[in-house]
Amino acid sequence: xxxxxxxxxxxxLFTVIILLNALxxxxxxxxxxxxxxxxxxxxxxEEYPDEDIVEHTVQIAFLFCTFxxxxxxxxxxxxxxxxx
Numbered sequence: 047x048x049x050x051x052x053x054x055x056x057x058x059l060f061t062v063i064i065l066l067n068a069l070x071x072x073x074x075x076x077x078x079x080x081x082x083x084x085x086x087x088x089x090x091x092e093e094y095p096d097e098d099i100v101e102h103t104v105q106i107a108f109l110f111c112t113f114x115x116x117x118x119x120x121x122x123x124x125x126x127x128x129x130x
Contacts (some may be wrong), residue, residue, distance in 0.1 A: 055087050055106045059113050066097050073117040083109050096121055 065073065084107040092101045104115045 052108045059106045062115060076114040078112045079110055080112050
């Protein structure tokens, strides 16, 4: 069961990496060893309206290793107020 989970998490991470590389999206990839044992995945997005960007984070942890992948996209504001 643990092998299936680990293969699934790593497959998801590398699929995201391949897709973002194909789209030529600037990104950061980090690999860490951690103290303790963790199994899981995380997706987070943070909006920075002042800079007009959204920062996305995908993190996958398996036992003593953590893979983190961060990229940015443009913030699409549908509430733009235009002066008449």
